[in-house]
Amino acid sequence: MATAIKKPLTAAQFKKKVLQHLNFTSSQTDYQQDPTAVLRAVCLTVNEVVYEKLTETNQYHKEHKSRSINYLSLEYLMGRMLSNNLHNLDLFDVAQKAVANLGFEIEDIFEEGHDLALGNGGLGRLAACFLDSLATMDFNAVGYGIHYEHGLFKQQFHQGRQIETPDEWREYGNPWEVCRPEAVQNIPLFGHVETIANTDGSVKKVWHSGQTIKGVPWDVPIVGYNSKTVNVLRLWESRASSHFDWEQFNSGDYQDAHSAQNHAETISKVLYPNDETDAGKELRFIQQYFFCACSVKDIIKRYSQQHGNDWSQFADKVAIQLNDTHPTIAILELMRTLIDEYDFAWLDAFAMCRKVFAYTNHTLLPEALEKWSVDLFNKVLPRHLELLFSINEYFLNEEVSKMWPGNDQMRRRLSLIEEGETQMVRMAHLCVVTSFKVNGVAQIHSDLVKSDLFPEFDQLYPEKLTNVTNGVTPRRWLKACNPELSKLLDSKVKVDWAKDLSSLSSVAKFADDEKFQQKFMAIKHNNKIKLAEEILASTGVEVSPDAIFDVQIKRLHEYKRQHLSFMHILALYRRLLADPDYDMHPRVYIFGAKAAPGYYLAKEIIYAINKVADKVNNDDRIKGKLKVVFMPNYRVTLAEKIIPAADVSEQISTAGKEASGTGNMKLALNGAVTIGTLDGANVEIAEEVGDDNIFIFGNTVDDIKALEANGYNPYDYYNNDEEIKACLDWLHTDYFTPGKPGELSAIAHSLLDGGDPYRLLADFADYAKANIALDKAYKDKARWARMAIINTAKMGKFTSDRSIQDYVDNIWKLTPMSSQG
Ligand code: 8GP
Numbered sequence: 035m036a037t038a039i040k041k042p043l044t045a046a047q048f049k050k051k052v053l054q055h056l057n058f059t060s061s062q063t064d065y066q067q068d069p070t071a072v073l074r075a076v077c078l079t080v081n082e083v084v085y086e087k088l089t090e091t092n093q094y095h096k097e098h099k100s101r102s103i104n105y106l107s108l109e110y111l112m113g114r115m116l117s118n119n120l121h122n123l124d125l126f127d128v129a130q131k132a133v134a135n136l137g138f139e140i141e142d143i144f145e146e147g148h149d150l151a152l153g154n155g156g157l158g159r160l161a162a163c164f165l166d167s168l169a170t171m172d173f174n175a176v177g178y179g180i181h182y183e184h185g186l187f188k189q190q191f192h193q194g195r196q197i198e199t200p201d202e203w204r205e206y207g208n209p210w211e212v213c214r215p216e217a218v219q220n221i222p223l224f225g226h227v228e229t230i231a232n233t234d235g236s237v238k239k240v241w242h243s244g245q246t247i248k249g250v251p252w253d254v255p256i257v258g259y260n261s262k263t264v265n266v267l268r269l270w271e272s273r274a275s276s277h278f279d280w281e282q283f284n285s286g287d288y289q290d291a292h293s294a295q296n297h298a299e300t301i302s303k304v305l306y307p308n309d310e311t312d313a314g315k316e317l318r319f320i321q322q323y324f325f326c327a328c329s330v331k332d333i334i335k336r337y338s339q340q341h342g343n344d345w346s347q348f349a350d351k352v353a354i355q356l357n358d359t360h361p362t363i364a365i366l367e368l369m370r371t372l373i374d375e376y377d378f379a380w381l382d383a384f385a386m387c388r389k390v391f392a393y394t395n396h397t398l399l400p401e402a403l404e405k406w407s408v409d410l411f412n413k414v415l416p417r418h419l420e421l422l423f424s425i426n427e428y429f430l431n432e433e434v435s436k437m438w439p440g441n442d443q444m445r446r447r448l449s450l451i452e453e454g455e456t457q458m459v460r461m462a463h464l465c466v467v468t469s470f471k472v473n474g475v476a477q478i479h480s481d482l483v484k485s486d487l488f489p490e491f492d493q494l495y496p497e498k499l500t501n502v503t504n505g506v507t508p509r510r511w512l513k514a515c516n517p518e519l520s521k522l523l524d525s526k527v528k529v530d531w532a533k534d535l536s537s538l539s540s541v542a543k544f545a546d547d548e549k550f551q552q553k554f555m556a557i558k559h560n561n562k563i564k565l566a567e568e569i570l571a572s573t574g575v576e577v578s579p580d581a582i583f584d585v586q587i588k589r590l591h592e593y594k595r596q597h598l599s600f601m602h603i604l605a606l607y608r609r610l611l612a613d614p615d616y617d618m619h620p621r622v623y624i625f626g627a628k629a630a631p632g633y634y635l636a637k638e639i640i641y642a643i644n645k646v647a648d649k650v651n652n653d654d655r656i657k658g659k660l661k662v663v664f665m666p667n668y669r670v671t672l673a674e675k676i677i678p679a680a681d682v683s684e685q686i687s688t689a690g691k692e693a694s695g696t697g698n699m700k701l702a703l704n705g706a707v708t709i710g711t712l713d714g715a716n717v718e719i720a721e722e723v724g725d726d727n728i729f730i731f732g733n734t735v736d737d738i739k740a741l742e743a744n745g746y747n748p749y750d751y752y753n754n755d756e757e758i759k760a761c762l763d764w765l766h767t768d769y770f771t772p773g774k775p776g777e778l779s780a781i782a783h784s785l786l787d788g789g790d791p792y793r794l795l796a797d798f799a800d801y802a803k804a805n806i807a808l809d810k811a812y813k814d815k816a817r818w819a820r821m822a823i824i825n826t827a828k829m830g831k832f833t834s835d836r837s838i839q840d841y842v843d844n845i846w847k848l849t850p851m852s853s854q855g
Contacts, residue, residue, distance in 0.1 A: 041124055042083045048125070049132035051079040055807040065136070072138055072748050073116070073146040076129060078248055079211035080119055084255045086266040088262070094851055096174050099340050100174040101350060103846045105165070106326065107357035109158030109305070110179050110267060111186075111509070112150035112254070115210045115671025116143070121514050122170070122259040139600040148203045149669050150210075150254070151185035152269070152305060154630075156696055157396045159670065160475075161357055163696070163834040166507040169258030169265045170533065171838055172851035176336075178329035180321065181211075181252045182305045189628050189667045190631035194644035198631050211269070217335070219249040219328045220275055223320065227416045241246040241376060241417035241775055246275040247298050249328035259509045260533060262851055268330040273302035319406055319735070320414060326364035330371065345376065349389035353846045356393040356469070359404045359461040365391055365468045366418040369425075380424065384468075392845050393465035393472050394502075395483055397693050399593065408457040422459060425452040429467050437494055448490055450690065466498070471845045473502045476694035476715040502841055503718060504694040505834035508535050511700040516678035518557040519704065519826070521664055526550075536830030541823065553817035558681070558705060558822065565679035569624070573663050575651050577595045581620035581661065582812050585701065586684035587668055590627035593691035597781055597824070598794050599623065599684055602802055603646060603662060604761040610656040619812050622661040626668030626676060636778040640664065645770040645778060673697070679703050679821075682808065685710030686801065688792040690735040692716075699832040705822035707811075709804055711797070722828040727821045729811075731804035732797035741796055748786050751795035 043051070050453040055075035056062045062071040074642040095102070130140040153159065161177065204211075222243030230238045254267040274295040304317050312699075333352060341347055365387055372383035411419040430445050438444040466472050466488055474480030480501030484492045491734060492499050495848035513520045513532045520532075526544065542642065544550035562579035563721035569577055603623055609616045625643055629636035647662035665672060683701035685692075685708050692714040702708055702719055709729040710716040720728050733741065733768055752759050764783040768775035785794060807820045812818050830836075842848045 035190075041128060043079075043128055045128045045131035045135070048079060048128050049135050050135065051082065052076055052132060055079060067141055069138060070146045072133065072136065073143050074144060074209055076133065077116060080116070080123065080125065080129075081209070081255075083123055083125070084119065084257055084264055087257070087262070088255055088266070091263050091265065091851075094262075095174045096340065098479065099351065099850070101170070101846075101848055102174040102176060102336075102352060103841075103848060104329065104352065104354045105161065105168075105175060105176065105177045105298065105357065106329055106354060106361035107158070107161040107179055108325065108360040109153030109320065109357070110150070110161050110165075110177065110269075111153035111155075111158035111670055112162045112267075113674070114144060114147040114149055115189050115254075116147055117514050118166075118510050119257045121509055122166075122257040122261075124260060149185075149206070149671050150208075151201055151669055152182050152205060154180060154186060154305070156694070157358055160396075160504055160696060160834075162670075163505065163507040163510075164744060164838060165256045166259070166509060167505075167738065167834040167838040169256045169263045170261050170507075170509070171835060171842075172258065172261050172263045173265075173838070173848050174851070175264070175265050176333075177256070177267040178325065178332070179269050180302050180305075180325045181250075181268065181271040183271075183303045184301075185305055186628065186669070187631070191640075191644060191666050193666070194641045194648070196637050196640050211254050214251045214253055214268075217251045217268075217332060218263045219251075219270075219331045221247045221249055221324055221327045223247060223323070223414055223460060225416065227420060239417060239420065241370075241374065244307075247301060247324060248273040248275045249324065251328070251332070252575065253821045260530065268329075268332065270302065270325050272298050272324055274298035315406075316410060316414070319410055322360055323363045323367070323415060323418075326361050327367050329361075330364050330367045331531075334371065343376075345372075345378075345386075348805065349386055352390055353848075354391050355841075355846070356391060356465060358394060358396050359465055362393075362404070362461040362465050363415070365464060366415070366421050369421050373421070383426065384425065387468050388470055391465075393469040395462070395472065395474055395479075395487070395693075398479070398482055398487055398778040399691065404461040405452060405458040408451065410460055422450060422464065425464070425467065433467075433494060437474070444490065448494075452661055456809065466495075469766075470498070471500055472498055473500050473841075473845065474693065475502065475504045476718060477501050477503060478712075478717050479693040479714060482690060482735070489738075502837055502843060502844070503831070504696050504699070504715060505832050505837035506696050506699045506703070507834045508703065510674070511677065512703050515674040516557075516561065516704055518560060519554075519678065522553055523826075524558060533835070535833035535835070538827050539830055540827075543826040545820045545823040545827070546816075547798075548816070550813070551816060551823065554705065554821050554823055554826075555815070558679070561679040562681075565675060568675055569663050572665055575647070575661060575663050577616045577622045577661050577663065578620060578658065581622045581658075582681045582809075583622050583624060583679055584682040584684065585626075585676055585680040585706065586686075587624075587626040587673055588695075588697050590629040590633070590639060592635060592639075592784070592792050593688055595686050595688065595792060595794055595797075596625065596627060597785075598686050598797065598801060599625075600639065600643050600646065600781070601758075601761050601794070602805060603643075603650070603660070603799060604764060605757050605802060606660055607646070607650055607656065608757070608760060608764075610659055614655055614657060616659075618659060618809050620659045620661075621809075622663065622698055624676060624680075625662075625664045626672055627664075628668055635780060635784055638778075641777045642765070642770075642781055647771050673700070677701055677706070680704065680706035681812070682706060683708045685713070685716050686732075686797075687711060687713045688794075688797075689713045689733055689738050691792065699829060702825040703832065705826045707808070707818070707821050707825060709801075709808055718831065719829075722831055723825055724828075727806050727824045731800040733793065733800075738793055738796075741793060746790070746793065746796070748790035748795045751798065752786060755795075755799060757802070758795060 052075045055078040056065050065071045120129050133140045166176050185201040190197045224244030225242045228240045249270045256265045369383050450463045474483040484499050531537045566577050642790045654803045683706040685698045689711050711732050727750040749783040753789035765778040771777040
């Protein structure tokens with residue numbers, strides 16, 4: 035594929051530089067035995083190119099005073115960086131050759147790298163895809179986040195149960211980051227607010243903080259694909275503001291001297307998988323403020339370097355995107371800074387915030403809509419709380435009461451403060467009131483945000499609520515992870531599809547071409563062989579690449595319904611036991627999922643799947659027709675191995691619950707056929723691939739609402755469906771847990787006495803039916819190949835480049851580097 039940008043190095047030059055780094059940067063002459071040292075030297079070599087481009091990028095934007103987008107996110111699931119950076123710089127072949135010359139396979143070098151797992155799930159991975167697209171499309175963008183010492187926990191299974199261990203991603207350093215002492219920030223916390231009367235009768239507020247924390251930035255370069263840009267992801271690490279108290283230390287009080295430091299460093303210590311305790315809540319709140327304050331100060335500093343004290347262009351030059359409500363305090367921090375530090379009038383400061391911030395909602399689940407107690411706010415951020423109350427007063431009096439005069443109920447409903455035993459701050463309301471745009475992440479989700487979540491806000495602020503359907507970067511999720519398929523596509527598509535994904539639609543014309551089908555499916559088969567090896571290595575289970583590889587990979591949550599697939603596995607197993615000749619193509623169910631450590635039922639689901647897997651995988655009676663594997667430690671790197679090998683993509687959430695999904699896009703892009711509900715982006719995937727190339731089943735959002743209106747009773751399904759009854763009853767026996775009956779009962783309880791909150795039983799029969807149709811389709815090789823090809827060909831809409839272009843056109847209003855002259 036011809037590329038516009040010249041290769042920055044030849045293989046010989048690359049090798050020479052790697053050797054130089056081995057010799058002079060790490061004095062590692064015995065590198066033949068040390069792939070880690072080679073990885074480091076390769077990264078340092080790549081960095082030489084990267085940092086030169088970063089300097090050029092910065093220079094350009096400084097000269098052009100470009101408008102920037104500042105993406106604030108508590109989560110970034112970057113995965114490994116090397117392969118992606120090599121592809122994006124068009125250095126992959128060069129590095130592969132150079133490393134081969136040194137006696138290594140490039141893939142083995144990649145395996146030495148750690149995932150940057152600074153996130154939990156979809157929202158964090160989306161942020162990473164967006165950074166890739168922003169750099170690829172030459173937009174001026176900075177990602178801001180937290181430099182967690184420990185990212186998402188590592189998952190192991192012990193006798194089927196999830197065990198969490200800490201993630202040590204930078205125990206021995208991370209070659210991709212650079213510390214920026216020149217951009218350190220000091221962040222005040224706690225204390226009280228003093229009101230000082232001015233001579234003109236007005237008052238000035240002064241926040242006397244009780245503690246100051248130092249924010250140390252680490253920059254991770256974000257390399258665009260075949261573009262001019264290298265942007266940065268700036269991650270803040272917390273430290274004590276004075277290293278530690280020397281007097282105390284010298285007087286022998288080592289413990290106390292260290293404690294202030296420890297307390298400060300705790301802030302960026304861990305990524306939050308949950309916040310169930312009060313202590314945890316306070317820390318999470320401080321974490322959010324710490325990173326927002328560092329980022330807002332940094333944004334202002336960058337602006338001032340170009341515009342001095344002239345604030346008139348701030349809103350023209352700066353847009354800030356809030357990735358969910360987690361960074362909401364940035365709004366109050368900007369308000370505070372403008373009023374207290376730059377003497378803005380309240381109304382001017384508020385107007386400025388309303389021009390700068392935009393907010394993305396990623397979920398309708400009520401438990402994820404953040405609320406913080408007024409007491410906590412008052413303790414940690416007393417000045418911010420005052421400002422919050424002032425915004426609320428303005429909003430209720432000037433906006434709500436004018437729209438709905440005399441309607442106190444409406445004031446209560448929309449207020450930024452939820453009244454009750456403890457007053458709570460509704461962060462999402464603050465976001466909606468103060469942002470100029472609010473978006474959902476797939477059309478159906480954005481419609482539900484308007485109709486169900488914020489209908490009054492939609493009335494109050496027409497045009498504010500909008501949609502930007504998510505996307506994924508085709509660089510990581512096809513070009514880098516599926517090289518063979520990429521080459522096949524290169525041979526058929528004459529433009530650089532990785533930069534223009536809709537060009538893949540031209541491949542649809544080969545969907546019935548026998549030769550092309552054979553090539554396409556041979557690649558899938560090879561990928562399945564590789565995954566089978568990985569499965570054997572990580573689980574000890576042997577699976578056949580001739581079976582259907584049926585994949586469900588995502589965080590473990592009841593709404594995502596891994597247990598629907600689990601119930602169906604039980605049903606298939608029963609059918610096979612009843613009739614070993616039961617007509618089904620052999621199927622391997624492949625799960626990958628982490629459960630939040632405090633989420634009881636999610637962990638029970640993992641356990642149950644593992645226990646059933648043990649039984650099924652070792653039961654000769656079913657002749658290997660059914661295999662179940664739960665691959666441990668699901669993460670970006672594992673996804674990159676599973677996705678190219680998937681035949682079937684399970685996207686089976688309760689309609690209305692999955693905001694978008696992005697795994698659905700990655701799997702379809704790699705030729706997996708979806709079995710799914712009409713939820714999230716599945717709806718749009720179905721529109722793109724057509725009804726013949728997807729298996730849609732189950733209740734729609736409206737059906738689910740109707741079920742609820744009629745009084746949902748899971749026992750109706752239990753009593754009327756013999757298969758459901760048998761499978762649920764099975765869970766109370768010791769069939770899968772010999773000698774320990776009832777060990778898997780939790781799932782049955784939640785589905786019956788627990789009320790089946792995610793309406794699994796209501797979808798079971800239709801899911802089972804869709805699976806029969808799927809099985810039939812797979813047996814027809816030509817038909818399946820056609821479906822797989824169409825899925826790859828029709829994923830153009832779901833590149834994150836398109837999502838970014840939508841944000842740029844409708845929300846951020848940026849101009850790319852190349853068009854600025
Ligand atoms: C996820 C949504 O569940 C998923 O449907 C969507 O594709 C993804 O965001 C990106 O938009 N939401 C989250 O990851 C989420 O809400 N995480 C917060 C609880 C941390």
